[in-house]
Amino acid sequence: MSFNQSENQNVFQQTGGVPLPDTSLPAASVLVTDLQTELTNENRFRALIEHSTDVILLSDREGNYFYASPTLERVLGYTPEEFIQFNGFTIIHPDDIPSIAQAFQTLLATPGYSETRQFRGLHKNGSWRWVEATATNLLDAPGVQAIVTNFHDITERKQAEEAQRLLATIVTHSDDAIVSKTLEGMITSWNGAAANLFGYSAEEAIGRHITLIIPPDLRAEEEEIIAKLRKGMRIEHFETVRVTKDGRNVDVSLSISPIKDRQGNIIGAAKIARDITERKRAEERRSMLQAVSDLLASSFDQQIMLREIAGLIVPAVADYCRIAIVDEQQQITDIKINHIDPQQLELVRALYEQYKGRANTLHGVQRILETGKSDLVSTISGPFLEHMRDNPELLRIIHALGLQSYMGTPLIVRDRIIGAITFSSIQPHRHYMPDDLAFAEELASRIALALDNARLNREVQQARDQLAIILQGVADGIIVYDKNSQIIYANESAAQLTGYASVEDLLTAPPMSTVARYEVIDEQRQPFPRSQLTHLRVLAGEREPEAIIGYTYKVTGQLERWSLVKSRPVNNEQGEVIYVITIVHDITERVQAEHRKDEFISMASHELKTPVTGLKGFTYVLQRRLSKQGDEQSLHYLSRMDAQLDKLTKLISDLLDISRMQTGKLEFLQAPFDLDSLIIETVENVQAATSTHHLLLEGKADVQILGDKDRLGQVFINLLTNAIKYSPQAGKVLVHLSRDEEHAIVRIQDFGIGIDASHRQRIFERFYQVTDPEGKTYPGLGIGLYISKEIVERHHGWIEVNSRKGKGTTFSVILPLLQG
CATH class of the missing domain: 3.30.450.20 (PAS domain)
Structure with missing residues (x-):
């Protein structure tokens, strides 16, 4: 029997041959008979194969296929015509070929033998599909003569098995x-x-x-x-x-x-x-640390803090605990205990008493305080209890408490032991380990810091109370501003000096309300600029500004008081100003006295000016008459009298200038002039009047200055005459001219007696004179430098002084350049 595939029709044919009887020639006759009667059976067989869920394949002994059932296209995507062009091993996964080849050889060697294998077959779309195939060697079977293979797709089953294995592995591991x-x-x-x-x-x-x-x-x-x-x-x-x-x-x-x-x-x-035990424990510990921090930040009362801390520790960390606080002599001043069962507190106290009186103890509060080291006993057992056998009462208390585990740590802040804290467990399953001790140490660190902060706060509060008592008794007003210029502290004197009935009224008053009630004026009785208030100048960057401020009551227009106001910054660690301390010193009486003195000086100066002018006229007339008479001796005396009249005239002029300055009536001309020409002219004039010193002029500024040339000339004459006056043993005075991008600088240097540091800051004050008990006293009223400073500042410049006693002095006048 043969199974042929032609034009998609399968036809079974039976052939047979028998010799035909013939006496003359051997002959063979072939009888071909169409088995029409078997067609029905053949059609049934073909329908069975074509509708089978399995793929049916027929191949020769080399593995070449010559038949494939139509189910193949559903399983691997190939039509039967496409598939029979392949060798059997072409579609097998390379990793599976060795196993299949071995099975094929075994199959060939054993007729009628069947072999079942699972392998991956190549789908037409390029994917690999798992199949289970059973091949039977029917090469010797009559009418078949083929390797008959039937297989079906097991990909989903393999995937399910793999998923099951993977799941089992995951679950197991x-x-x-x-x-x-x-x-x-x-x-x-x-x-x-x-x-x-x-x-x-x-x-x-x-x-x-x-x-x-x-x-x-x-x-x-x-x-x-x-x-x-x-x-x-x-x-x-x-x-x-x-x-x-x-x-x-x-x-x-x-x-x-x-x-x-x-x-x-x-x-x-x-x-x-x-x-999640460890995570929950970490969360609980973080929560507890935060709770402790919040608690410690909310109270500075040590008793309250210790009670609340003990309440947090039990039962979260321990079943009972002890907190001991010591003073600087390491003597316990306070101790707090807590137990989950209040009825056991007496036993805890008794335990502490037993430890306290025990010499060379290895554990407990006393040991921690002595060594400053943490202590951990994970399990209370034989080794721990062995050294206590000499104290039956101590052992009895430990057993009565049911102590299972223990740890303790010192309270240390700034390298100083301020106490100790111990934690005890009576639960069989809570045994303290090193990580528990690390947490206890972190907790103790926060507690120690908070307790120390509470102590410092109490000390600060005590100092503040004492300071408040002192400040309230100070005559000067003291005001503290924050960085927003808001008053946060003031004493009673400050309230009185600013016109308020009480400190509370001052603190609750709107900002700048003092300015609203009073007209604020400066020394020249001009409106005082708000930007020049000393606390605002500190906030703007100045270090130690001061100002004299007058207050005129707006309702009556009468001058109420004068104050000398000084402000100083308070900086944080980053150098930022966080507070401004302002001292208000009442100088009303001083200013009024000076005002009366200024009025007297003004009046006296005017009264003196008229007779001095008359005397100058008479000396001039007398000088001409004596010259004609040739009376040289009288002319000499007259010349000396005239020189003294010149000094008196200058003194009167200076006093009048001071008077005008105080009233704001000193007039200045505003005109550009050449600074070099002014200095040269001044040096020549002063040089002509002295024979003891040589004035040396160096450099040049080559700039124009806007201002009053005569007034500035008055400044340089004063500085040069001072340089000559205070360097009697020197023979020269240096005058140096220079400039930078914005200023002209005139330096006048002498090599005389110099100025001691204690006087240097006050030489520009009105009527201030340097006195030296060990040195020579030089006559003068102490008004020249005051006038010079005022004139230079009215020109928007300033004067600097650099001096050491016995090493000479250098005055520097810095003036702004004419712009444009």
């Missing part, structure tokens, strides 16, 4: 406990992580109810969980507590999913339990 149960709560699976977490082996757990690991007070949770599972709901990250075989509670996060059968019915639940 998962760090999370994975447990499955029925809806009735019976445990059906239990992985290794579950055994590690809960302490039960799979053999012990499977078949038992899930309440095996649920604390009695939480069993209502299980009913709620089952109710949600019956509705098909998933439960994600549900945090709760479970109990282990040895009775310990563990914090877990549960994720629970319903398990369904093939029909989609919910038949159980799969639970993943993750141990």
Whole structure:
């Protein structure tokens, strides 16, 4: 029998040959008979093959296919015509070829033998599909003579098996406990992580109810969980507590999913339990540290702080604790204890008393205070108790308390021991470990810092109270501004000097209300610019500004008072101004006295000016008459009298200038002039009047100055005459001209007696004179430098002085250049 494929029709034919009888020639006759009667059977067989879910293949002994059933196209995508062009091994995955080749050889060697293999076949679309094939050696079978292979697609089954293996591997090796149960709560699976977490082996757990690991007070949770599972709901990250075989509670996060059968019915639940004990412990510790920090920041009362701290420690960290505080002599001044059972407090006190009187103790508060080191006993057992056998009462108390574990740590701040804190556990499952001690040390560090801050705060408060008493008795007004120019402190004198009935009125008054009530004026009785208020100048960057301020009551227009106001900054660690301290000194009487003096000087100067002018006229007339008479001696005396009249005239002029300055009536001309020409002219004039010193002029400025040339000439004459006057042993005075981008600089240097540092800051004050008990006193009223400073400042410049006693003095006049 043969099986031929031609034009998509399979036809079975039977051939046979018999010798025909012939006496003359041998002959063969072939009888070909169409087995029409078998066509019906053939059609049935073909329909069976073509509609089979398996692929049917026929191949020769070399593995070449000559028939493939139509199912092949559904399984691997090839038409039968395409497929029979391949060799059998062409579509097999390279990794599977060795196994299939070996099976094929075995198959060829054994007629009638069948071999089943699973391998990956190449789909027409390029993907690999898993197939399971059974090949039978029918090469010797009459009518077949082929290797008959039938196979079917098992890709989905292989994927499911792989997924199942992967899932089993994941479950087996998962760090999370994975447990499955029925809806009735019976445990059906239990992985290794579950055994590690809960302490039960799979053999012990499977078949038992899930309440095996649920604390009695939480069993209502299980009913709620089952109710949600019956509705098909998933439960994600549900945090709760479970109990282990040895009775310990563990914090877990549960994720629970319903398990369904093939029909989609919910038949159980799969639970993943993750141990979150360490995370919860870390959270609780962070929360406790924060609670301690908040508590310590909210109170500075040591008794309250210790009581609240002990309340936080028990029961979160310990079942009972002791906190001891010592003074600078390491003597305990305060001790606080707490216990979860208040009835046991007396035992805790008794325990401390036993330790306190014990020499060379190895543990406890006293030992920690002596050594300054932390202490940890994880398990209270034989070695710990051995050294206490000489004190039966101590052992009795320890056993009565049920002490299981202990740790303690000193309270240290700024390298000083201020106390100690001990933690004790009576729970069999709470044994302190090094990480617990590290947490206790962090807790102790915060407590120590807070206790020290409380002590410092008490000391500061005491000092503040004492300072307040002192400040309230100070005659000067003291005002403290914040960086927003808001008054945050003032004493009674400040309130009185600013016109308020009380400190409270001053503190609650709107900003700048003083300016609203008074017209504020400067020394020249001109309106005082708000920007020049000393506390605002500090906030603008000045270090130690001061000003004389007058207050005129707006209602009456009468001058109320004068104040000398000085401000100083208070900086933080970054150098930023956070407060401004302002001192207000009442100088009303001084200013009024000076005003009366100025009025007298003004009046006297005017009164003196008229007779002096007359005397000058008479000396001139007398000089001419004596010249004609040739009376040289009288002319000499007259010349000396005239010189004294010149000095008196200058003195009167200076006094008048001071008077005008005080009233703001000193007039200045504004005109550009050449500074070099002024200096040359001044030097020549002064040089002509002295024979003791040589004036040396160096450099040049080559600039124009806008101002009053005569007034500035008055400044330079004064500085040059002072240089000559105060350097009697020197023979020269240096005058140096220079400039920078914005200013002209005139330096006048002498090599005389110099100025001591104690006088240097005051030489520009009105009527100030340098007195030196050990040196020569030089006559003068002390008004020349005052006038010079005022003139230069009216030109928007300033004067600097650099001097050392016995080394000479250099005055520098800095003037702004004419712009444009």
